[in-house]
Structures are given as C-alpha cells and as structure tokens.
Amino acid sequence: MDAFYASVELLRYPQLKGLPVVIGGGRRREDDVLGRMRLLQPDREWTADHLSEIPVDVFPRLSGYVGRGVITTATYAARAFGVGSAMGVMKAAKLCPDAILLPVDFAQYRHYSRTFKDIVLDIAPLVEDRGVDEIYIDFTDVPGGQREGGRVLARLMQKAITDATGLTCSIGVAPNKLLAKMASELNKPNGISIIHTDDVESKIWPLACRKINGIGPKADEKLQAQGIHTIGDLALKERDWLMQHFGKSYGAWLHDAAHGLDDRPVVTESEPVSMSRETTFEKDLHVVHDRAALGDIFTRLCQQVAADLQRKGYVGKTIGIKLRFDNFKSVTRDQTLDHYTANPLEIRQIGGLCLKRVDMKRRLRLLGVRVGALVKADSDEAKNPLSSALTAREPAPPKETRHEQADLF
DNA sequence: TCTGGGGTCCTAGGACCC
DNA sequence: TCTGGGGTCCTAGGACCC
Numbered sequence: 001m002d003a004f005y006a007s008v009e010l011l012r013y014p015q016l017k018g019l020p021v022v023i024g025g026g027r028r029r030e031d032d033v034l035g036r037m038r039l040l041q042p043d044r045e046w047t048a049d050h051l052s053e054i055p056v057d058v059f060p061r062l063s064g065y066v067g068r069g070v071i072t073t074a075t076y077a078a079r080a081f082g083v084g085s086a087m088g089v090m091k092a093a094k095l096c097p098d099a100i101l102l103p104v105d106f107a108q109y110r111h112y113s114r115t116f117k118d119i120v121l122d123i124a125p126l127v128e129d130r131g132v133d134e135i136y137i138d139f140t141d142v143p144g145g146q147r148e149g150g151r152v153l154a155r156l157m158q159k160a161i162t163d164a165t166g167l168t169c170s171i172g173v174a175p176n177k178l179l180a181k182m183a184s185e186l187n188k189p190n191g192i193s194i195i196h197t198d199d200v201e202s203k204i205w206p207l208a209c210r211k212i213n214g215i216g217p218k219a220d221e222k223l224q225a226q227g228i229h230t231i232g233d234l235a236l237k238e239r240d241w242l243m244q245h246f247g248k249s250y251g252a253w254l255h256d257a258a259h260g261l262d263d264r265p266v267v268t269e270s271e272p273v274s275m276s277r278e279t280t281f282e283k284d285l286h287v288v289h290d291r292a293a294l295g296d297i298f299t300r301l302c303q304q305v306a307a308d309l310q311r312k313g314y315v316g317k318t319i320g321i322k323l324r325f326d327n328f329k330s331v332t333r334d335q336t337l338d339h340y341t342a343n344p345l346e347i348r349q350i351g352g353l354c355l356k357r358v359d360m361k362r363r364l365r366l367l368g369v370r371v372g373a374l375v376k377a378d379s380d381e382a383k384n385p386l387s388s389a390l391t392a393r394e395p396a397p398p399k400e401t402r403h404e405q406a407d408l409f
Numbered sequence: 410t411c412t413g414g415g416g417t418c419c420t421a422g423g424a425c426c427c
Numbered sequence: 428t429c430t431g432g433g434g435t436c437c438t439a440g441g442a443c444c445c
Contacts, residue, residue, distance in 0.1 A: 131445040
C-alpha cells in the first residue's frame with residue numbers, strides 16, 4: 001500500500017505569521033477579534049473576509065487570561081518560549097505573556113475540515129478521518145498516483161486545498177500509515193516529504209521515540225529509563241527484550257514501529273463506540289455545598305449527550321459517569337442496561353445510580369456523562385437487544401457501594 | 410498561577426457458561 | 428474432594444490521540 005498522511009494548518013491570519021500565537025482557552029466570547037473591530041471601527045464592515053486587515057495590537061494577549069483553559073496549538077514562534085499543546089493557559093501566560101491568544105472556533109474548524117476532506121475525496125476516494133485537520137489516504141489505485149513517487153498527486157492536493165480554503169497543508173508520502181504520518185512532520189508547514197523503506201535508517205532512526213504515533217509520555221519515560229532515546233536506539237533492541245519489558249503486544253508493536261513496519265489498512269468507514277459530554281467547572285465544587293449546581297450541570301450533560309445520540313441516530317446500553325477530583329484523580333462508574341436508550345431521563349437516572357457508587361470526599365473539578373455500546377437507532381439490535389444473544393445472562397448487579405454524600409447529588 | 414473535551418483501544422479481574 | 432480450561436461479558440482504570 002502507498003499512503004499519504006495530510007494535515008492542514010489552521011492559522012488564518014497572515015499578519016500573525018512569525019509571531020508567537022496560541023489557540024486555546026475558552027469561555028470568553030469577548031476574545032472575538034472581529035467583535036472588537038466592530039466596536040473600534042463601527043463605520044465599516046468586519047466579516048471573515050477582512051481577517052487580514054485586523055491590526056496585530058487588537059488581538060488579545062496571553063497575559064490577561066484567567067481560567068482553566070489549555071493550549072490547543074501554538075505557532076513555532078510561541079513554541080520557542082516553551083509553550084505547547086495541552087499546556088495550561090496560565091502556565092503559558094507565564095512563559096510568554098505577550099503571545100497572542102486566539103479562541104478556539106469549532107464551527108469554523110468544522111467548515112474548513114469538511115472542505116479539506118471533500119477536496120481530497122474528489123481526488124482520492126480512500127480516505128480515513130483522523131480528526132478535524134488530519135487524514136490518511138490510500139492512493140495505491142489513484143491514476144497517476146505513482147508519478148514522481150506520489151509528489152505530483154501531493155502537489156495537486158495541496159494546490160486544490162489552498163485554492164479553496166487559503167489554508168496550507170503538509171503531506172507525507174510513504175509505504176504505510178506509520179511512516180506517512182512521520183514523513184508529514186519532517187517538512188512543516190506546507191511541505192511534502194517522501195519516505196521510502198530504504199530511508200528508515202537515515203530519516204527515522206535519528207528521531208526521538210516520541211515522534212512515533214503511539215508512544216506517549218508514559219512509554220517514553222520508560223524507554224528513556226532504559227537508555228532508549230531515539231527510534232534508532234529502539235530498533236537495536238531485541239524483539240523479545242521489548243516484549244518482556246513492555247508487554248507482549250506493545251513490545252512487539254514497538255519493535256515493528258522502530259523498523260518502519262505497519263500493515264494497518266486505511267479505514268474509510270467506522271461506527272462510533274461511545275458518545276460523551278463532560279465539563280470542567282470554573283471552580284471546584286463541593287458535593288454538599290454545591291449540590292444544586294451539580295445537579296443542574298449533571299442534568300444538562302445528560303440532555304446534551306442524549307441530543308447528540310438522537311441527532312446522529314444512535315442508541316446505547318452502557319451508561320457511565322466520570323468524575324475528576326480537586327487532586328486531578330479521575331474515577332468512572334458505568335452500568336449496562338438490558339436495552340438500548342437515548343432518553344435523557346433514563347440516562348440521568350442510571351447516571352445518578354452510578355454517582356451513588358462513588359466515594360465523594362473531595363471537591364470535584366469535572367463531571368462527565370458517557371453512553372457506550374452504541375448501535376444505530378434503526379437497527380434490529382436496537383429494537384430487540386436479545387435477538388442476537390438468546391443465551392444472554394442477567395448482567396451481574398453492580399456493587400452496592402453506596403456513599404451517603406452522593407445521595408445528596 | 411498547573412493540567413479541556415471528545416474519543417479509541419488495551420488490560421485485567423471476576424462472573425458466568427459450557 | 429480441592430479441582431479443568433476456554434470464551435464472553437461487565438466493570439474500572441489508564442495510555443494515547445487530535
């Protein structure tokens with residue numbers, strides 16, 4: 001298989017190029033720079049067509065920020081200050097107070113995401129969705145896909161995307177998904193990189209292990225402790241040794257990944273497994289003291305997740321809740337029903353039972369509701385969950401660990 | 410000044426069945 | 428009489444990704 005990995009770069013203000021900019025935070029509508037321009041210059045029109053005319057000094061800075069938001073992404077100039085994705089905004093503000101802070105705008109991202117994916121689908125039909133700004137493409141059977149090792153097709157896509165959206169796009173080309181994704185990062189932004197099997201030693205092995213999609217902070221820490229820093233270090237380790245230290249499955253995968261091996265297909269269709277809604281409070285809430293507020297938030301989350309299910313046409317039979325305490329420890333509880341539902345009242349009721357099984361001695365910072373084990377609302381399974389499981393047992397009743405405080409919830 | 414929200418997949422133990 | 432083994436489902440937690 002030949003794979004592309006393409007990701008678009010979403011910064012749309014040319015006047016901010018080269019400046020430290022972070023996107024993230026949240027809950028602050030006054031961050032809307034177009035709104036500020038309408039106030040500053042009400043005599044003329046300010047729409048998305050005029051983004052490039054907004055003076056740099058009108059954009060809000062990190063320094064004034066108050067809240068619990070995190071950074072979604074940052075420009076390279078901002079990263080030079082040590083600011084990066086997933087970092088708390090308050091911490092970023094300390095590192096680089098003058099950086100420009102842009103709010104996340106999911107409605108706009110969805111729009112550009114759709115355009116980006118539609119353009120690629122027109123050119124190459126086998127596309128795997130990896131979130132708003134990323135896709136894998138299997139171009140093995142695309143006519144002309146092999147010209148210049150894929151570079152011609154990659155350039156064509158880049159041009160089509162930029163013409164339609166004004167966005168830049170980085171593309172990696174390789175024999176598989178693992179290498180295509182790594183290739184795409186070698187030449188950002190708006191680059192094209194091609195990696196062949198023979199290039200793994202020279203182009204991949206010098207990279208840090210973290211660059212492999214699937215090695216996160218925990219695995220990396222463990223690898224570092226073993227003196228394994230680069231992918232080359234990893235490739236030198238015996239398969240058996242890795243399996244002993246990292247588990248049979250993960251160890252074998254590490255070994256394959258370090259050698260650039262990956263046989264996962266590009267998956268064009270998939271069904272959702274779960275849907276959830278969660279929220280972090282502006283201030284930690286106390287189960288007793290803030291009982292009414294928590295109850296309202298909980299009800300709203302149940303309504304939201306039910307609406308999501310109904311809008312997308314799914315029902316689920318595992319209802320779960322998630323709590324995060326003030327010490328950042330999380331717990332989850334769930335319960336599986338003998339039928340499927342997308343009913344907010346039922347989700348709320350079962351979720352309430354799950355809550356009672358949690359020991360609430362600390363203040364809460366997050367509450368979430370999840371519905372899993374999804375099937376399509378119009379499927380046979382949804383109408384008669386026992387039809388495909390005539391021998392189904394009565395699920396074991398959840399442990400009756402009731403906690404008095406939770407009753408107040 | 411800590412640490413969002415929405416997901417997927419894996420592991421591991423216990424229940425239960427054959 | 429102290430003792431199977433395989434398979435699936437349920438639950439909880441955690442790693443990881445975008």
